[in-house]
Amino acid sequence: MDSSSIQLADSQIDVIEHTPERLRIHFSRAIIIKTMTGSAEKTLWWQAGDLLLSQPELHGVLPPTPLTCTGGDIDDNIYTYRDMIPLPLASRGAIRIELHFHNGVPALVASGGAIALEMHDVPKYQRHIRAA
Numbered sequence: 001m002d003s004s005s006i007q008l009a010d011s012q013i014d015v016i017e018h019t020p021e022r023l024r025i026h027f028s029r030a031i032i033i034k035t036m037t038g039s040a041e042k043t044l045w046w047q048a049g050d051l052l053l054s055q056p057e058l059h060g061v062l063p064p065t066p067l068t069c070t071g072g073d074i075d076d077n078i079y080t081y082r083d084m085i086p087l088p089l090a091s092r093g094a095i096r097i098e099l100h101f102h103n104g105v106p107a108l109v110a111s112g113g114a115i116a117l118e119m120h121d122v123p124k125y126q127r128h129i130r131a132a
Contacts, residue, residue: 006049006085006117007031008099013067016108023056023110025099028066032087032123042129049119051085053097053112063105072099072107076115089117 006027015026032045071083075096096111 002034002036004032004034004087005081006087007033008069008071008083008085011069013069013099014065016062016065018056018058018062021054023053023058023112025051025053025097025108027051030085030119033084033129034123040131044126044129045123046126047119047123048121049117051097052116052118053095053110054114056110056112059109059111060106063101063108067105068102070100070102072097074115085117087117087119089115091115 009031011027011031012029013025014028015024017024017026027049029046030049032047034043034045036043073083073096074081074085074089075094075098076089076091077093077095092114094111095113095115097108097115099108101107
């Protein structure tokens with residue numbers, strides 16, 4: 001089965017907006033790994049998109065942008081996505097995000113009642129990832 005996911009490491013964030021209704025994290029350059037059925041190789045792409053958290057409760061302060069991720073966790077009810085975000089993503093329930101950044105910037109930690117990922121435009125191909 002074909003699958004795609006955002007690799008948090010090296011993905012770039014240029015805007016974080018927080019209101020009582022929503023936390024919007026805008027990835028100006030989300031790094032995407034695509035796996036195709038029957039292929040030993042994966043492909044690397046990038047695309048812009050928004051990670052949206054509804055009814056957010058912020059745990060700490062918002063870090064200043066722009067940021068480059070080093071990793072993190074997305075807790076979606078009983079599932080934890082470590083260092084990646086599945087594509088597509090839309091879920092309700094017990095949601096928690098924790099994103100880590102380069103240069104010692106404090107982590108962004110928040111929880112909420114729903115999460116969604118909205119990608120913009122079309123993915124741009126970068127290269128094949130050769131199997132070792």
